[in-house]
Amino acid sequence: MSSDAQISGDGSRGGTATASREWYDVLRHPERLHLLAALEDGASTLEELVDAIASREATDRETIRIGLVHNHLPRLSDYGILEWDGETVSRSVDRPLPVDDLSALFADGDRADERTLETLVHPVRTRLYVILSEFDRPVSIEALAAELLDHEVGSFADRSEARIALHHVHLPAMADVGAVEFDPRTGTVRGPGR
Structure with a gap:
């Protein structure tokens, strides 16, 4: 399990039990x-x-x-x-899941491993992956935080809390497994395959 696994979907401590077990x-x-x-x-x-x-x-x-x-x-x-x-x-459930993309990771063999999959199936990160794959340009952390709040992904109290969790938890974890390109200095993110 990756080192950030003790962080829940909203950035608070609590482990995977606070995220949807399913x-x-x-x-x-x-x-x-x-x-x-x-x-x-x-x-x-x-x-x-x-x-x-x-x-x-x-x-x-x-x-x-x-x-x-x-x-x-x-x-x-x-x-x-x-x-x-x-x-x-x-x-029976139509969720915005990048099932095809995640499934394709395992077809590649090189990129996919347990750590990659565990990182990307986190509810907040899965939604981020979907959002970022729709853009062909860098996206700001501010815009991503607003998008998460608009779609009620995670249990963030406000945009500031979402921005902090993105900057310090979710985006670094996704960048670490190669799912996104994240520049913490500029606060911009490029999505998968860009």
Whole structure:
């Protein structure tokens, strides 16, 4: 776990328990990311999901099917993230998650590791990743703080608190794993792939 893991989504001490448990439990596993990415275009049968995951992983189909049926699908269903009737699977939650981007990190192999994934699935950082991937120019910490407050991401009391958490916690952690470029002197951030 990274050294900033003891900081909650709003910058206060408290560990991962103060952030949505579902974000960590569900998104920390690459196969669940691949599964959610496969459902981006709509419902799939169990066999279609097995095929989609098998095309991305060097695992046999039977092992994938067992993992889906006995682990991943029940867990995602319990959290209400997808609906599964034993044969058909569909997403029931439409969140602004960069599922495709996170899933692609694991296809690259070089950039993805447990630390990268754990850093990016934090609710505040996931939202930052989505916001920053929409810009083709640097964005100020002030603008990001306002955006987080407007969308009620984290439990920041005001823009100043959000700005401090961004500057000292979230953006350095994201820059450390290569997800963004952050210049603390100018207070500007460049998003993924820029």
